[in-house]
Amino acid sequence: MSGVAAPAPAAAGTGVETMTYREALRLAMRQEMERDERVFVMGEEVGVFDGSYKVTAGLLDEFGPDRVRDTPISEEGFLGAGVGAAMLGERPIVEVMTLNFVLVAMDQVVNHAAKVGAMFGGEVRCPLVIRTPNGAGNQLTAQHSQSFDGWFAGTPGLKVVAPATPADAKGLLKAAIRDDDPVLVIENLPIYKEKGEVEIDPDLVAPIGRAAIAREGSDLTIVSHSFATVRALHVAERLAADHGVAAEVIDLRSLRPLDVETVAASVAKTNRALCVEEGWPSYGVSAELAARIQHACFDDLDAPVERVGMAEVPLPYAKELELAAMPNEDRIERAALRVLDLAA
Numbered sequence: 001m002s003g004v005a006a007p008a009p010a011a012a013g014t015g016v017e018t019m020t021y022r023e024a025l026r027l028a029m030r031q032e033m034e035r036d037e038r039v040f041v042m043g044e045e046v047g048v049f050d051g052s053y054k055v056t057a058g059l060l061d062e063f064g065p066d067r068v069r070d071t072p073i074s075e076e077g078f079l080g081a082g083v084g085a086a087m088l089g090e091r092p093i094v095e096v097m098t099l100n101f102v103l104v105a106m107d108q109v110v111n112h113a114a115k116v117g118a119m120f121g122g123e124v125r126c127p128l129v130i131r132t133p134n135g136a137g138n139q140l141t142a143q144h145s146q147s148f149d150g151w152f153a154g155t156p157g158l159k160v161v162a163p164a165t166p167a168d169a170k171g172l173l174k175a176a177i178r179d180d181d182p183v184l185v186i187e188n189l190p191i192y193k194e195k196g197e198v199e200i201d202p203d204l205v206a207p208i209g210r211a212a213i214a215r216e217g218s219d220l221t222i223v224s225h226s227f228a229t230v231r232a233l234h235v236a237e238r239l240a241a242d243h244g245v246a247a248e249v250i251d252l253r254s255l256r257p258l259d260v261e262t263v264a265a266s267v268a269k270t271n272r273a274l275c276v277e278e279g280w281p282s283y284g285v286s287a288e289l290a291a292r293i294q295h296a297c298f299d300d301l302d303a304p305v306e307r308v309g310m311a312e313v314p315l316p317y318a319k320e321l322e323l324a325a326m327p328n329e330d331r332i333e334r335a336a337l338r339v340l341d342l343a344a
Contacts, residue, residue, distance in 0.1 A: 013200045013201070013202065014199075014200055014201045015199075015200050015201075016197050016198065016199055016200065017197070017198055017200055018195055018196065018197055018198070019166055019195065019196075019198050020166060020192065020193055020194065020195050021163075021165070021166045021169050021187070021191045021192050021193070021194050021195075021196075022053060022054060022055045022192045022193070023166070024166035024167065024169040024170040024196075024198045025055050025131070025169050025170065025173055025187070026055055026056065026057065026058070026059070027170055027198070027200070028169070028170040028171075028173040028174045028177070029041060029056070029059065029093060029173070029177075030059065030062070031174065031202040032091075032173075032174055032177045032178070033059070033063055033067060034202075035202065036091060036177075037067075038089065038090050038091045039067075039090075039091045039092075039093065039177055040063075040066070040067040040068070040069065040085075040090065040091075040092055040093070041056055041059060041067065041068045041069065041092075041093045041094075041095065042068075042069040042070075042071055042078055042081070042082065042092055042093070042094055042095070043069075043070075043071055043078065043094055043095030043096060043097075043131075044070070044071055044072075044073055044078075044095070044096075044097055045070060045097075046059075046060075046068060046069070046070060046071075046095050047059075047060040047065065047068045047069065047070040048060065048070060049070075051095060052095075052097050053133065053189070053192055055095070055131075055192075056068065056095065075096055075101050075102065075104040075105040076104050076105045076107075076108060078094060079094055079096070079102070079105040079108040079109060079113075079130070080105065080108045080112075082094040082108075082113075082128050082130075083108055083112050083113045083116070083126060083128060085128075086113070086125075086126045086127050086128040086182070087116060087124055087125075087126055091127050091128075091129070091177060092128055092129070093129045093131060093177060094128065094129065094130050094131070095131045095132065096130060096131070096132040097132070098132060098133055098134065098144055099132045099133065099134035099146070099147070099148055099186060100134075100143060100144050100145075100146050100148075101132075102130065102132060102148075102152075103148075109130065109152075109155075109158070109182075109184075110152075110155050110158070112126075113126050113128050113157075113158065113182040114155050114156065114157035114158040114182060115157055116157075116182075117157060117180075117181055118156075118157060125180045125181065126181065126182050127177075127179060127180050127181065127182070128182040128183075129173070129176045129177055129179075129182075129183050129185060130182070130183070130184045130185065131173070131185045131187065132184070132185070132186065132187065133186075133187040133188055133189045133192070134146065134147045134148065134149065134186055134187070134188060134189075134226075134278070135147055135188045135189050135190060135226070135227055135278055136278070136310065136315055136322060136325075136326055137189070137190055137322065137323070137326060138189055138190075139317055139319055139322060141315065141317050142314035142315045142316075142317075145315045145322075146279070146315070147226075147277070147278040147279035147280075147310065148279065149162060149186055149225070149226070149255055149277065149278075149279050149284075149285055150255075150277075150279055150280075150283065150284035150285045150287075150288070152184050152186075152255075152256075153255035153256045153258075153285060153288075154256075155256070157181065157182070158181075158182050158183075158184060158256065159176070159179065159181055159182065159183040159184070159208055159209075159254070159256055159257070160183070160184045160186065160254070160255040160256045161175075161176060161183060161184070161185055161186065161208055161253060161254045161255070162185075162186040162187075162188075162225045162226040162252070162253065162254075162255060163185075163187070163206075163226075163253060164188075164191065164214075164224075164225065164226050164227070164228075164229035164230060164251050164253070165194070165196050165251075166194065166195065166196040166197075166198050167196055167197065167198050167199065167206075168206050168212070168251075168253055169187070170198050170199075170206075171199075171204060171205050171206025172185065172205075172206045172208065172253065172254075173185055174204075174205045174206075175205040175206055175207065175208050176208065178205065179208065183208070186226060186255075188226045188227040188278075190227055190230075191226070191227055191230065194230070206253070208254050208257070209254045209257035209258075209259055210253065210254065210259050210262070211250050211251060211252050211253055211254070211259035211262040211263060212250070212251045212253055212262075213248065213249070213250060213251075213262070213266070214229060214232075214233060214249040214250065214251040215233055215236050215247070215248060215249040216246075216248055217236065217245075217246040217247045217248030217249070217270065218246045218248070218269060218270055219245045219246045219247060219270055219272070219340065220239075220245060220246075220247045220248065220270050220272045220273075220274060220336060220339060220340055221247075221248050221250060221263070221266040221267045221269075221270045221272065221273045221274070222235070222236065222247050222248070222249045222250070222273075222274045222275075222276060222332075222336065223250045223252065223263055223266075223273065223274070223275045223276070223286075223289055223293075224249065224250070224251065224252070224275070224276040224277065225251060225252040225253065225255065225277070225285070226278060227278055228276040228277050228278050228327065229249065229251045231276065231327065231328070231329050231332055232247075232249045232276055232332065233249055234329050235247070235329050235332045235333050235336060236248075236249050238329070238333055239333065239336060243337070243340075243342060245336070245340060245342075247336065248266050248269070248270055250262060250263055250266050252285075255285060258288070258292070260292050260296060263289065263292070263293065263296075264292075264293065264296040264297050267293055267296075267297045267300060267301070268297055268300045271300055271301060271302040271303075272301070272302055272303050272339045272340060273289075273290075273293050273297075273301070273305045273306070273339070274305075274306045274307075274308065274332070274335055274336050274339050275289040275290055275293075275305065275306070275307045275308070276307075276308045276309070276327055276332055276335075277307075277308075277309045277310075277327070278309070278310060278326070278327060279309055279310055280309055280310050280312045281307050281308070281309030281310075281312075282312060284309060286307040286308070286309055287307070289305075289307075290305040290307055293305050303339050303340075303341065304339075306335045306336075306338060306339045307335075308327045308331055308332050308335045309327055310325060310326060310327060311324070311325035311326075313325060
């Protein structure tokens with residue numbers, strides 16, 4: 001690999017195909033690896049084993065071991081190697097088996113990757129992509145089921161995106177690979193199998209820092225990201241069917257930078273807000289949103305901003321207890337009815 005190689009022409013192909021979230025991620029990587037020879041993939045079991053969640057399946061055969069590199073089980077080591085490669089002009093995509101394991105390499109991510117651009121006055125950049133899933137619901141116990149979205153989104157210099165659909169998985173990952181700053185792409189285990197329509201066009205990317213209106217509504221704004229958006233859309237359907245409530249769902253897509261303008265415009269229209277996340281709400285994404293909403297929409301609000309998140313406990317292994325701790329659709333619906341003053 002050369003640190004000064006210019007991007008090659010993108011692969012041809014347009015149109016729309018239905019694919020899973022993991023297939024959309026794989027398409028994004030394939031297209032960007034074809035476009036730019038500086039892009040390579042590294043991580044535990046990404047090559048011979050096709051990735052822990054089969055996202056990188058087939059890439060080793062297509063691009064070879066120089067560009068799809070299996071690493072030792074050492075997040076501190078291979079994330080540090082990714083930072084160094086990015087500083088020298090390559091564009092590494094580092095897959096970490098779960099977001100929980102990034103904690104082993106917090107120094108590399110927070111103290112180095114996120115600060116390189118500022119500390120070198122922009123003369124050295126760190127175009128590093130970290131791909132990793134988070135989330136609970138799979139009985140993987142307390143050390144493997146956490147959502148640290150808020151932790152990383154609070155880090156200046158690090159961009160954080162969390163796509164909830166296959167289309168955004170492709171578009172945001174491509175944008176992250178082309179970005180000159182480090183980007184953490186937070187995926188989600190239950191979403192890997194979700195299907196949706198995806199634009200094949202290799203030149204099409206989704207903008208980092210822009211939220212999307214996932215569902216139009218006029219009575220309540222539900223703000224969410226990642227798997228919480230999937231839940232929120234289901235709850236919006238239930239609210240419409242059972243209560244005649246038109247809930248608008250805003251999918252943040254990007255946590256840093258955060259698109260407050262789209263959220264505020266929605267709340268100004270509906271006058272009520274519910275913020276949902278898969279992580280712990282204290283000091284979390286929903287806490288930040290509640291503060292931003294009350295500041296931007298103080299005169300528009302007809303009720304306090306409501307929040308729903310994970311129970312603030314180490315997640316139990318027992319399935320019944322795990323499900324009870326999660327921000328499931330029943331909890332979200334009850335919170336929505338409280339905001340609307342429709343609770344029994």
